[in-house]
Amino acid sequence: MGTFSFGRTLALGAVWSAACLGVQAAGISDDVVRIGVLSDMSGLYADTAGRGSVEAAKMAVEDYGASVLGKKVEVVWADHQNKADVGATHARTWFDRDGVDLIINLNNTAVAVAVNNLARERNKLVMNTGGASDILTNEHCAPTAIHYTYDTYALAKGAADGILAQGKKEWFILGVDYAFGKAMSANLSEFVAAGGGKIVGSTYHPLNASDFSSFLLQAQSSKAPVIALANATSDTVNTIKAANEFGINKKQTIVPSIMFINDIHALGLKHGQGMVFTTGFYWDRNDETRAWARRFFSKMKKMPSMVHAGDYSAVTQYLKAVRVAGTDDAPAVVKQLRDMQLTDMFAQNGRVREDGRMVHDMFLVQVKQPAESQYPWDYYKVLATIAGDQAFKPLAQSTCKHVKAS
Secondary structure: OEEEEOOOOOOHHHHHHHHHOHHHHOEOHHHEEEEEEEEOOOOOOOOOOHHHHHHHHHHHHHHHOOEEOOEEEEEEEEEOOOOHHHHHHHHHHHHHHHOOOEEEEOOOHHHHHHHHHHHHHHOOEEEEOOOOOHHHHOOOOOOOEEEOOOOHHHHHHHHHHHHHOOOOOEEEEEEEOOHHHHHHHHHHHHHHHHOOOEEEEEEEEOOOOOOOHHHHHHHHHOOOOEEEEEOOHHHHHHHHHHHHHHOHHHOOEEEEOOOOHHHHHHHOHHHHOOOEEEEOOOOOOOHHHHHHHHHHHHHHOOOOOHHHHHHHHHHHHHHHHHHHHOEOOHHHHHHHHHHOOEOOOOOOOEEEOOOOEEEOOEEEEEEOOHHHOOOOOOOEEEEEEEOHHHHOOOHHHOOOHHHHOO
16 A cells, blocks of 8 residues: 655645634544545556556645645555455555545446445545446445446447447447446446347456457357447457457447547557547547646656546545535535536536436547547547536436435
8 A cells, every 4th residue: 555645835825725714624634634546556457547546646636735724635545456355445444544534446346336335334435436337326325425437327328329320239248247347238238228229148258358259259149230348448458359350340340338548559549440439538638638638648658548537636626625615524525516516627517416426528439540640649539528417327317225315
């Protein structure tokens, strides 16, 4: 586990704020605001989160002035190793012994569910910026848990709508065999059926699989026009590479349900060109995203994924909420976040709902052809902006228990 502490040097404006808010400043537990980044630091999800997520959190704290309400901010981090028990142990230690006020990232659904349960028990704040499954704002929601960057509902909807519009109605799902893959498959099945399509079969591979041939042969033998991938990062990249080697993509359309810019970088435009999917962030979308992404690149030597952008945004908005609420007490901060309009280089038209879903605009993108790319990491064409209310599951359909009871 690592730690990054910031000094207490304050700008003149921050000194004035601390003086005016002296009573509120007393609401900071342990005289420190501690933020824990719990991520995959060494496995298949590390490239899209991992150390980059720690750096994004540090950037947000630095940009905020290294303190809030006159109190220092500390960033700690740990590797959950894609194991729910390991992640839960770190979270429990942070909450019970180390005084961590906020945990972010959680880029594994099983880990995120375990930590959500702890947040509910301990009345602590979690901002899930890396996990995907929409069960985190449904059956596994918590009053102090916020699902921030994207979810399987929004990603599956974008993938299904775009391909069904091409008249391709029969689908085969190839997914990863754990909570995320099952949740994404369920969402894909829902949208395909709603669009008049049909799931003709499915198969599931182990996390971080080494060989996809048998799974792809099942998909190929189905003769479904569409093979939808309910996996992520290197599993997705390796599935697509294997499909290209087998020539499957010449007769069947490979549709990734979640792609990160890091995946396209690893895959190459030759194999990724033409793919259409939904994302929560693209570094080259406007001047603000470009400026922040280039700062990130100078530190990490790669462009940020939507997870990294979500990490930065979540920490920024959290610190704003702490300042206004005058405390790092989780329920008070959540209440303030729900009262705020969330806007920054990542969040466009953002707001936090009762079920913990942070609703914001998403983007439909298409991977460029090699000849269209003009400079390094120039990979996407933004086809459309999807309004948050259209991208995410309506609150009326939520199965979150504390929303139903309210």
